[in-house]
Amino acid sequence: MASATKLPLLEFKAGRCFRTTGTDIVKPDPIKGLVYLEEEDGLMHFFWKNRTSGEIEDDLILFPGDAELIAVPQCTTGRVVMLQFKSSSQKLFYWLQEASTARDQIILQHVNSLIHSQEDEEEYLDEDAAMEDVEAAPASDSAAAIAPSAAFAPAAPVSSSSANPTTTAPAVAAAAGGSSLTAQQMDQLRHLLGGLQGPQAAQRSNLRLDHILTPGAVAPLLNNPEICAALFPHLPESSERTPEEIQAIVRTPQFSQALISLSTALESGQLGPLLRQFGLGPNAGNGVEGFLSAIQEQAKKDKK
């Protein structure tokens, strides 16, 4: 559960929708929910909370610029939005449950600006003057829309938080290009929905290490004596120190089991300290994908 002391950057009432497999039909789930964005340890979290049970059922990390919240106009009976990712073909659908539709557009723009603001942060940091000009216009517009409801944290549009002084600037860009953004996305959307494949509503990546380290994946490595030498010390004591033995071991169910267990532990996000012993950066603690990125970063660094 989110800690009571943290103010979300944004929240709005929304339910989830699930795509019926094998079709292009998206079914709304009637459960009352809440989408909210929160920054935790420098990462933007996208939460969906079940308002009836109080349980947080979705917790996604949105990397800067990696995701976009798009309106789905094809749905004429409800206000459906889609969270789409650049780094994967994952698509999540939600339907707005806010009583009034007045703020629907602002919600979309605000979510997207928060996602993009992480990218642009450094760029704008020194441009105080530019910020001031820009602050005046959107602040008053959004303040009027936002003030009556407690749903939006005041810090965001008014730029009072020092951690995120630039949220307003990109918001302007988004607001100005608001309508064209949607039109452009509508085209993309028709195209994408037509060709949608794969599972929907996989709320969290189910990628595991055993999906990646198949026996076939390891085989080519074993032609490299240097790499084999790096692997030998980590084989079980009674194993022979040969490439053939390594190949035999990675084919065993016990090795697959170890891959699966490690994947589960990585997804629990609790392994950070354990992984630092390998000299991996902090995103090694962010699930399987984070672990893999950290290893790739480390390899790049070691090359230099």
Add this chain to the structure above:
Amino acid sequence: MADSGNWCLIESDPGVFTGLIKDIGVSGVQVEEIYSIDKETLEDLKPVHGLIFLFKWQGRDPASATNQAPIEHDNPDVFFAQQVIQNACATQAILSVLLNSRTIELGEELTNFKGFVSDFPAELKGHAISNSDVIRAVHNSFSRSDPFINEMNDPTSKEKEDLFHFIAYTPINGCLYELDGLQEGPRNHGPAPGDSWLEKVGPIIQERMARYEGGEIRFNLMAVVDDRIKVYQEKVAAYESQLKALQEKEGAEAGAWLKGEIENLQGDITKEEAKREKQARENKLRRHNFIPLIYEILKGLAQEEGKLEGLIEEGRTRAKAEAENAKQRKAAAAAASGGGSDDVDMYE
């Protein structure tokens, strides 16, 4: 106590159970997996001390059978313990067979344990098992190699509702008993003198299996049997002395059938030895911490340009396909039980 009460998840594998039994100090028995409950299969494995029926299922609890064998309370000849901790229940099912046997050599640890708890009510016996440092330590030594997995749930199960359940069937005082840790007491299925319980038990297990409908169920059947190599060697010794006697009467060419049987048995002994080596190897792998090896392999792959990226992409495809299959299976199950609500048609 450092990890008091913490029982790790172990695999339901005959090599694991055989190793576990040995490490607790029991001698002369092993655990075999069986794939059918027919008479022939069980005949081949005699003497059989008990059967352990273990299953893993998702879904609602089955309706109770209406005409179950009666529960017997307070029979001093029957060791029955209630299940207290889910992860301990495989071990507990095995103990149910071992501690009810009149012939198995239990070793010091279990003999002491049996004496210590003999007067305890069923629930307390269950607690005594879960509090036994020795039994728990041996059990945990067969758990997956990862030091950080403390969960009570199976990390491989994608659903939190996966449940494990083990039931033991064993003859005690000429009657067939069902020892189910989730029940209040042992159930007596009636007289079954000698080996006849092996015939009686088949239909009982089948009826049990039939109760689980509408969910996914996976089950294994294990038999606690005498040490197979010992059994084979005793047969060989018996045939060899028969052969010797026959050849003294009829000459060296006699006894073709006996010679054939002896050869078969020696082949069985060789196979059994190979199986034990394989199981020992697997147990070593289970104990091994693979994290450093996994890390070094990934590092090696990352060093070659684009290699790891490619594998990750392929992995994502596999993962999606797997999730898709799971969803389809779930949808099929849901459809079978009826369902449907308002859709939002994207192309209205």
